[in-house]
Amino acid sequence: MSRTPPSGVVKNVMMVESASESIRSTPTSQNGVGSVPNQSDAGGTREGSASGETNGELSTAELLHFQQQQALQMARQLLLQQATGLSTPSSTENKQPSVQVPVSVAMMSPQMITQQQMQQILSPAQLQAVMQQQQALMLQQLQEYYKKQQEQLHLQLLSQQQAGKQQAKEAALGNKQLAFQQQLLQMQQIQQQHLLNLQRQSLVGLQPGQGQVTMPGLPQAVSPSDLQQLLKEMSNNQEDSSKQDNAELSSTISTSFSSSKMSPPTVHPSLPNGQSALQNSSSHYEMPPSSHPLYGHGECRWPGCEALCEDMGQFIKHLNTEHALDDRSTAQCRVQMQVVQQLEIQLSKESERLQAMMTHLHMRPSEPKHFSQPLNLVSSATHTKMSPDNYPDGLPQPPTSATAPITPMRAGTSVISSSSLPSMGPVRRRIVDKFCTPISSELAQNHEFYKNAEVRPPFTYASLIRQAILDTPDRQLTLNEIYNWFTRMFAYFRRNTATWKNAVRHNLSLHKCFVRVENVKGAVWTVDELEYQKRRPPKMTGSPTLVKNMISGLGYGALNASYQAALAESSFPLLNSPPLHNSSGSGIHGGHDDVTSTGEPGNSNGSSPRLSPQYSQSVHVKEEPAEEDVRPASLSVTNPNTVLPEDHDLEPETAMEDLS
């Protein structure tokens, strides 16, 4: 067959530019291990965890935002109470320091006071005071509850001990005592988390020595079941609490927090001006008449209520009368907040435990450090906790003793695949990245993982080579630079160099999507995106198994995002994953993709430190099987930065160019 003409065709050019060629061949460029090529280190400095929170989960910032709104809501209530002279017998004692608030504002109805207005009216110090005030209130109420709870527990213990004199009940007594003791222990543990959580809830935290609330006599814990008892106690004890005529405000608070009961307190960042569910709580009333979070099975599901309501109208009436804005309702809302927070803490702990288990199962025991979890198999909360930032970086050479490298958990494969078992021999490591896995986002998220763990990257050589090339500002690499990229990005490729380097060369030559371009400094490899896309199935219907695995593996609604990312990555991974850019690449890339600026081949804006703006080059187009005209591909290769095979990616590209 007639293959590509040998590189000697452009030998004259290369000979002329032999001086620059010598510059390219740096002495350190061959070992690869730990070496940083003189080119822009496109992947060396990016941190995968930076984008780990953008998977649709509740981020820390969102949680803080939500908590801030909770505090604002409480502040709103306090303002109203202050303005109307509402007396709160049990809580006003602790309102220190008092918040100076314009009465005109406080007199406004809750619907009139928006979050922005509140923030404008209240200074940060005032807001902080309000939040601290609320915390003190909450702690005081919890303290009372804890005391009662402890008394109850002791009474129960005493009664059980008395009853335990009977021989037949000794076993059961022991169990119950043990259960009580465990409960006490558990309460102590949770209470510690609770205190931490309360401090975290405040955006500014309690000042040292200010607002520090200690509860020495408390059982130091609260569980959801305990809180339910608290609700009943409170509902029984506080019979004569004043019933305000602020049904709307009460409804606002109750529905807002009741929504938290039904689901985690997710906010709605898409809402304008950062207004979240608290301000849009009225929408909860717009739900179908037969549906209400606080109404079910003909009963009021307000905590501790269980009042029978025949229909929704009666329930609404009951809600507005029995659960209006008063101290009891407010306290119950706070307690419900604690319930939700405890559940969140529990979820976080369980997720962290899962993380540790999975890490243990997929890491060698001798692995000296933790790595970020490949793909979004765990919640973002866990992911952020296990982000690489939390661990030291820059480990030396990972151990190279394993014969069967471990494989990170993938969305496209089962979580614990056979390839991760050491005794499975040769494994099919390839993950069909063409279907679902955006390699750029995968690498961005798990950069530290692959960099330090000797894990075979679940991508084909072609995908990796392409990523390496696209990772550079000018989207062209020499073979040696590709080698360096492999060794820099993946610990796995720091061994068996002969094998995979041969494979790299083989792939470069084999696949038409890789085009060898001769320029002044030698041969560089570029990616013909058009050809690369030809290799990829046009849609995600090629593998039902993979699709199924992806659905089950991603979870948390990440499928859609992953699919979109895959679609986006198929053309412009760098544009769709900004963290991929390092300091040198991001700034350059944003402006160098000027499609219309010049028709000069290659990177012509001179932004690349490796290439001169003027250089001659020749493109070696691999022989095309008789299908389509290869000219567009060749043209696109001539200027590697102008490969825009898909329209839906072309617009963002243009938009970025406009911005830059």
Added chain:
DNA sequence: TTCATCTTAAACAACC
């Protein structure tokens, strides 16, 4: 079973 794809290995040539 067939086919496509990928990986690995190897041989070979050209070049430095």
Added chain:
DNA sequence: TGGTTGTTTAAGATGA
């Protein structure tokens, strides 16, 4: 001469 780069072929594995 040895190493690098690039091409080509072949065999085997894997999954659809």
